[in-house]
Amino acid sequence: MSLDKNDVKKIAFLARIRVPEEALEPLAGELSNIIGWVEQLSEVETEGVAPMTSVADMTWPRRADTVSDGDCAADVLANATDPEIPSGDANVGGFYTVPKVVE
Amino acid sequence: MSYIIEGKTGDWEVVIGLEIHAQIISQSKLFSGAATAFGAGPNTQVSLVDAAMPGMLPVINEECVRQAVKTGLGLKAKINLHSVFERKNYFYADLPQGYQISQYAEPVVGEGTVVLDMPDGGSREIGIERLHMEQDAGKSMHDQDPKRTFVDLNRSGVALMEIVSKPDLRTPEEAGIYLRKVRSIVRYLGTCDGNMEEGSMRADVNVSVRKTGETELRTRTEIKNLNSVRFVMKAIEHEAQRQVQAYDNGEEVVQETRLYDSQKGETRSMRSKEFAHDYRYFPDPDLLPVELTEDEVEAIRASLPELPDETKQRLMDDFGLTPYDAGVLVAEKETVAFFEAVVEECGDPKLAANWVINQMPRELKRSGKSIENSPVSPQNFGKLLNFVLNDTVSTSAANTVIGIMYVDGDDPVAIIKDKGLEQITDSGEIEAAVDQVIAGNPDQVADFQGGNEKAIGWFVGQVMKSTGGKANPKMVNELLRTKLKG
Numbered sequence: 350m351s352l353d354k355n356d357v358k359k360i361a362f363l364a365r366i367r368v369p370e371e372a373l374e375p376l377a378g379e380l381s382n383i384i385g386w387v388e389q390l391s392e393v394e395t396e397g398v399a400p401m402t403s404v405a406d407m408t409w410p411r412r413a414d415t416v417s418d419g420d421c422a423a424d425v426l427a428n429a430t431d432p433e434i435p436s437g438d439a440n441v442g443g444f445y446t447v448p449k450v451v452e
Numbered sequence: 453m454s455y456i457i458e459g460k461t462g463d464w465e466v467v468i469g470l471e472i473h474a475q476i477i478s479q480s481k482l483f484s485g486a487a488t489a490f491g492a493g494p495n496t497q498v499s500l501v502d503a504a505m506p507g508m509l510p511v512i513n514e515e516c517v518r519q520a521v522k523t524g525l526g527l528k529a530k531i532n533l534h535s536v537f538e539r540k541n542y543f544y545a546d547l548p549q550g551y552q553i554s555q556y557a558e559p560v561v562g563e564g565t566v567v568l569d570m571p572d573g574g575s576r577e578i579g580i581e582r583l584h585m586e587q588d589a590g591k592s593m594h595d596q597d598p599k600r601t602f603v604d605l606n607r608s609g610v611a612l613m614e615i616v617s618k619p620d621l622r623t624p625e626e627a628g629i630y631l632r633k634v635r636s637i638v639r640y641l642g643t644c645d646g647n648m649e650e651g652s653m654r655a656d657v658n659v660s661v662r663k664t665g666e667t668e669l670r671t672r673t674e675i676k677n678l679n680s681v682r683f684v685m686k687a688i689e690h691e692a693q694r695q696v697q698a699y700d701n702g703e704e705v706v707q708e709t710r711l712y713d714s715q716k717g718e719t720r721s722m723r724s725k726e727f728a729h730d731y732r733y734f735p736d737p738d739l740l741p742v743e744l745t746e747d748e749v750e751a752i753r754a755s756l757p758e759l760p761d762e763t764k765q766r767l768m769d770d771f772g773l774t775p776y777d778a779g780v781l782v783a784e785k786e787t788v789a790f791f792e793a794v795v796e797e798c799g800d801p802k803l804a805a806n807w808v809i810n811q812m813p814r815e816l817k818r819s820g821k822s823i824e825n826s827p828v829s830p831q832n833f834g835k836l837l838n839f840v841l842n843d844t845v846s847t848s849a850a851n852t853v854i855g856i857m858y859v860d861g862d863d864p865v866a867i868i869k870d871k872g873l874e875q876i877t878d879s880g881e882i883e884a885a886v887d888q889v890i891a892g893n894p895d896q897v898a899d900f901q902g903g904n905e906k907a908i909g910w911f912v913g914q915v916m917k918s919t920g921g922k923a924n925p926k927m928v929n930e931l932l933r934t935k936l937k938g
Binding site: 363365402403407408409410411412413414415416417418419420421422424425426431442443444445446447448449450451 | 478479480484485486487493494495496497498499500501502503511512513514515516541543544545592593594596597598599600601602603604605730732735739740741742743
């Protein structure tokens with residue numbers, strides 16, 4: 350499988366990564382190379398082999414339903430400064446703030 | 453029950469499927485130990501996992517899985533012993549991870565069935581496509597500041613079940629009945645509180661229309677985030693009309709997400725995001741597949757409470773109630789519990805059903821209370837019915853008593869005594885009242901004696917009035933007939 354310029358443009362948009370127009374073509378080549386390299390794995394015969402979900406032989410760790418975390422709003426908001434809020438204090442009323450999103 | 457929209461180019465039927473998002477009842481979140489309680493201060497129930505801090509790892513809350521399985525069993529559905537959490541990738545301010553952990557290709561619950569009780573007494577089976585677990589996003593508030601959106605992550609990571617129906621629903625009313633039924637089932641099970649006002653249950657509705665007789669499905673639209681049964685029904689009506697008009701005008705219906713505006717009573721397109729449906733699901737590498745054993749599932753099955761359909765059948769079999777009455781009683785588990793306690797007290801299920809279905813909601817509404825904080829105990833409710841059964845009070849006096857019970861206090865004995873509402877069964881006293889009415893109304897007497905038998909009702913009313921509603925109506929009737937004919 351190889352990617353063209355438009356595929357790269359779409360992937361970049363979905364990932365919210367800004368890619369200049371002139372970088373699309375070279376990126377398409379590089380990404381296609383990587384995919385081609387990984388695709389060698391498909392040469393291995395895997396018919397009837399169940400997908401392996403982990404290299405460690407273990408089952409899903411379970412957590413009991415008890416409240417053991419949270420109640421740390423100050424930590425959660427510690428990095429959330431917002432220059433748009435006049436006070437310079439992002440923790441307006443204890444919320445995160447972001448540029449207005451209205452659907 | 454058919455629902456046909458007459459368009460310019462012919463008759464159209466509506467095809468509806470519902471996706472119900474139901475918050476799982478649990479103490480802590482699906483992947484973190486933060487609390488789930490409603491109404492806490494902003495961002496106080498957020499762990500570093502829920503805020504998606506780098507390097508934080510999710511660990512599955514086993515109780516949430518059990519609750520999802522329990523719900524699946526309640527929906528008579530296939531339980532998948534092996535299921536997988538995947539990442540659904542999209543960007544939004546209230547989704548700190550940049551993806552929602554959900555189940556996609558391998559959900560925990562497969563196909564099932566919900567039986568609807570239709571108003572005509574019949575029933576309809578609606579297929580369940582699947583039920584999967586997923587985490588909720590945070591909450592955005594757009595009205596706090598002119599330029600900023602505020603985000604509270606308390607809901608972020610709370611466990612949800614998404615219950616997806618097959619496109620088996622054909623009318624707005626059926627969709628409403630289906631939503632109510634699923635709500636009733638999860639509330640009986642104790643897996644979701646069903647509180648639509650607090651957002652613990654909401655629905656996305658898929659709607660398409662097709663000419664009657666067509667067997668293929670046409671393009672559907674999805675109306676997101678409806679938080680009441682009424683809105684679900686209204687939104688379907690409007691959206692179906694809109695689609696019929698589009699086809700009639702030679703336009704196409706575009707597959708898109710729409711929002712219902714309850715103020716304007718219309719649906720409108722959400723600003724369509726390019727590639728909006730390209731979620732690039734893939735198994736979450738941070739989580740191992742959920743593996744359950746037959747024994748675990750059987751243990752959950754053994755713990756299932758009686759469900760609405762079973763309770764309804766039991767009320768019909770044991771008490772001889774009509775399907776309609778039994779259906780009304782079982783819709784809310786609190787109502788049926790109250791009803792059964794009333795029956796225990798008074799021993800007459802039909803009278804109890806009648807009063808619990810009619811008088812109880814009326815009095816609760818009048819006193820501004822709900823059945824959860826009912827001012828009247830089922831024991832006192834039943835005691836009052838006993839007084840009706842043994843002729844201590846007339847039905848009309850009992851109606852007065854119950855009104856007082858719901859407002860002032862709840863002991864019927866005291867109220868009846870206090871207000872002097874014991875039924876008059878002393879024939880002498882009733883006879884005096886009857887004589888007085890007959891003597892005072894010669895015209896009506898002549899009317900009756902002239903052959904208008906129906907006039908008896910008027911006389912009964914007059915006697916009841918003059919005795920303050922306390923005379924035994926049966927005795928009044930008999931005395932009147934004897935005397936008027938004599």
